[in-house]
Amino acid sequence: MTTKRNLFVRLVPCRCLRGEEETVTTLDYSHCSLEQVPKEIFTFEKTLEELYLDANQIEELPKQLFNCQSLHKLSLPDNDLTTLPASIANLINLRELDVSKNGIQEFPENIKNCKVLTIVEASVNPISKLPDGFSQLLNLTQLYLNDAFLEFLPANFGRLTKLQILELRENQLKMLPKTMNRLTQLERLDLGSNEFTEVPEVLEQLNGLKEFWMDGNRLTFIPGLIGSLKQLTYLDVSKNNIDTVEEGISGCESLQDLLLSSNSLQQLPESIGLLKKLTTLKIDENQLMYLPDSIGGLISIEELDCSFNEIEALPSSIGQLSNIRTFAADHNYLQQLPPEIGFWKHVTVLFLHSNKLETLPEEMGDMQKLKVINLSDNRMKNLPFSFTKLQQLTAMWLSDNQSMLSRSFNSNFAAVSSFHYGSSRDLHSSQGSLALSVADGRGSGGHVFRMPLSNGQMCQPPRPQANYSQVHHPLPQASVARHPSREQLIDYLMLKVAHQPPYIQSQCSPRQVHELAKQEGIFVTRVQPEGPASKLLQPGDKIIQANGYxxxxxxxxxxxxxxxxxxxxVELIIIREVSS
Structure with missing residues (x-):
C-alpha cells in the first residue's frame, strides 16, 4: 500500500479491524516546508521502501532514519543538507539515492557498503572529490554529478563497469582516468562545460557510447579517433575553439545529430558526406567560407544550419539533400543560390536573410511544401514569378532589400515587411515577377500571419533562439489556452522598434498580475503612449525574442x-492571441 501525504498536519495511518497495523511501503513528504524529518516515519521503519522528502528545508538527517533497512529509494533533493552521515552505510538495500540541490561537500567513505546502489543523483552540490570507496559501488548504472566542483575522478573509477549514464557537466575536469576505458556499457557521457583541451583518448574504447556532450570546453580539434564510436548517434562539441575536424569522423556511421556551432571552423572535412544517417547538422557561428561538394552525400539530413559564417556560394550538390526540412544560411555572403535547390521537395522553412542575394532561381517555385522564408536584408528587387506556385507559403520576410528605400525612413520605427500567400495576386507585376515591397515605416507595416492552436499548446514562432541549460530533461511547454472551449489563433508579429526609450514599462494592476501569473513568459502589460512601440505592440503580447536573444x-x-x-x-518576435 502507498500512503500519499501532502499536508504538514497528518493523521496516523489507521489500523484495520483485526487490530493489525497497515503495511506502508511509500511515504511522500515533498514540498511541505519541513525543517526536520517527521518522526512518524519511523513507525514504519520495517516496511518502508520509498521515502520522498523533496523540496523542504531539512538541514540534517536523524540517525533513526538509517534504521529503515528495507529502504530502496531515498529522495532528498532541494533541501539544506551539508553532510551525508556515515550511517548511510546501514541502508544495505538502498538502490536509488537523490541528494541533488543541497550543500553536501563530500560523500562518506563507507558509502561503499551500499552495494546495491544503481542510481545516484548528486548534481548541484559543492562536491570537490569522490572518495575511493565510491568506486566500489559496482552495481551503479547511472551517476549524475552535474554542477559540482569536481577537478578529477578517482583513479579506479573504471571499476564501475555497469555504468550506462554518466553526467559530469559544469565541473572543473581537465582529464579522465585511464581506467575509464573499461566502461564499455556506457551509453551517455556528458562532459559539457568543463576545462578539457582535447578529447580524452579513453573515449576510443567506449564502443557502446550513443550520446556524447563535450560542448563549452577548450577543444581545438576533433581527432579521428572519434570515428571508433560506431554506435554514436548524438555528438555536441559546440562552443569550443575547434578549427579542425579530422576525416576520421566519417567512422561515426550511426551519427544522427552533429552540433559544431560556435567554433572556429574554416572548412569541413570532405568525409562529412559519408554520414548517411545524419539528420541534423549545426555548423552556425563559425568561419566557414564554403561547404564541400560532399555535403550532398547527407541523404538523410532534415535540418542544416550554416548561418553566421562567411559562405559566398552553395555547391550545386546541395540539391541532393532531398529530405531537408529546415535550412538556415542567414548572415553569410551569398550572392546567388544554385538552381538545384529547387529539388528540395520537403523543405518547409528557409532562413536566407542578411546575405547579398540579388536574384533567386525560378526553380524555388517547385518547393511545394515551403511555409516560411526570410529574405530580409538582401539586395533583391524582384521575386521569381514561380513563387505564385507556393500554395503552402504562410509567411515571407522581405524588409531591407530595396535598401535605398528602407534607409530613408525618418519615423521612429520601421516594420518588417512580410508577405501572406492569400494576397499574392496583389504583388504581380507586368514583368513576369513579383514586385518586392518594403514597409513604409508609418505604423501600417508589420504583417501578421496566423496559425491554429491545437490541444492548448503554443505553436512555436519562426526560429526562436532558446537558451536551455538542461539538456537531458524535457523542455517546458507553455500553454496559452485561456478559453479551451473555443478555437484560438496565435498571431506572430516580427517588427523593429527604435531604441527610445530603452525599455517597455510593465506596470499593471493586481488583477492583471493574477491573470499573467497563470502563464510563464514575458508579457507586455503597458506600452508607453506615443512611444516608438505604441503603434505596434499591444498589452498581452508575449515577447519571444529580441535582437536574436x-x-x-x-x-x-x-x-x-x-x-x-x-x-x-530592437527587433522583436511576439505572440499575440486572438479569437478566430
Whole structure:
C-alpha cells in the first residue's frame, strides 16, 4: 500500500479491524516546508521502501532514519543538507539515492557498503572529490554529478563497469582516468562545460557510447579517433575553439545529430558526406567560407544550419539533400543560390536573410511544401514569378532589400515587411515577377500571419533562439489556452522598434498580475503612449525574442536588463492571441 501525504498536519495511518497495523511501503513528504524529518516515519521503519522528502528545508538527517533497512529509494533533493552521515552505510538495500540541490561537500567513505546502489543523483552540490570507496559501488548504472566542483575522478573509477549514464557537466575536469576505458556499457557521457583541451583518448574504447556532450570546453580539434564510436548517434562539441575536424569522423556511421556551432571552423572535412544517417547538422557561428561538394552525400539530413559564417556560394550538390526540412544560411555572403535547390521537395522553412542575394532561381517555385522564408536584408528587387506556385507559403520576410528605400525612413520605427500567400495576386507585376515591397515605416507595416492552436499548446514562432541549460530533461511547454472551449489563433508579429526609450514599462494592476501569473513568459502589460512601440505592440503580447536573444524562460528583471543593452533598434518576435 502507498500512503500519499501532502499536508504538514497528518493523521496516523489507521489500523484495520483485526487490530493489525497497515503495511506502508511509500511515504511522500515533498514540498511541505519541513525543517526536520517527521518522526512518524519511523513507525514504519520495517516496511518502508520509498521515502520522498523533496523540496523542504531539512538541514540534517536523524540517525533513526538509517534504521529503515528495507529502504530502496531515498529522495532528498532541494533541501539544506551539508553532510551525508556515515550511517548511510546501514541502508544495505538502498538502490536509488537523490541528494541533488543541497550543500553536501563530500560523500562518506563507507558509502561503499551500499552495494546495491544503481542510481545516484548528486548534481548541484559543492562536491570537490569522490572518495575511493565510491568506486566500489559496482552495481551503479547511472551517476549524475552535474554542477559540482569536481577537478578529477578517482583513479579506479573504471571499476564501475555497469555504468550506462554518466553526467559530469559544469565541473572543473581537465582529464579522465585511464581506467575509464573499461566502461564499455556506457551509453551517455556528458562532459559539457568543463576545462578539457582535447578529447580524452579513453573515449576510443567506449564502443557502446550513443550520446556524447563535450560542448563549452577548450577543444581545438576533433581527432579521428572519434570515428571508433560506431554506435554514436548524438555528438555536441559546440562552443569550443575547434578549427579542425579530422576525416576520421566519417567512422561515426550511426551519427544522427552533429552540433559544431560556435567554433572556429574554416572548412569541413570532405568525409562529412559519408554520414548517411545524419539528420541534423549545426555548423552556425563559425568561419566557414564554403561547404564541400560532399555535403550532398547527407541523404538523410532534415535540418542544416550554416548561418553566421562567411559562405559566398552553395555547391550545386546541395540539391541532393532531398529530405531537408529546415535550412538556415542567414548572415553569410551569398550572392546567388544554385538552381538545384529547387529539388528540395520537403523543405518547409528557409532562413536566407542578411546575405547579398540579388536574384533567386525560378526553380524555388517547385518547393511545394515551403511555409516560411526570410529574405530580409538582401539586395533583391524582384521575386521569381514561380513563387505564385507556393500554395503552402504562410509567411515571407522581405524588409531591407530595396535598401535605398528602407534607409530613408525618418519615423521612429520601421516594420518588417512580410508577405501572406492569400494576397499574392496583389504583388504581380507586368514583368513576369513579383514586385518586392518594403514597409513604409508609418505604423501600417508589420504583417501578421496566423496559425491554429491545437490541444492548448503554443505553436512555436519562426526560429526562436532558446537558451536551455538542461539538456537531458524535457523542455517546458507553455500553454496559452485561456478559453479551451473555443478555437484560438496565435498571431506572430516580427517588427523593429527604435531604441527610445530603452525599455517597455510593465506596470499593471493586481488583477492583471493574477491573470499573467497563470502563464510563464514575458508579457507586455503597458506600452508607453506615443512611444516608438505604441503603434505596434499591444498589452498581452508575449515577447519571444529580441535582437536574436530568447525571452523564453527568463524573468522580468533579466528581460529589462537585456533590453537596456540594445542600441539603435530592437527587433522583436511576439505572440499575440486572438479569437478566430
Amino acid at each position: 530568447s525571452f523564453i524562460n527568463i524573468d522580468h528583471g533579466q528581460a529589462v536588463s537585456l533590453l537596456k543593452t540594445f542600441q539603435n533598434t
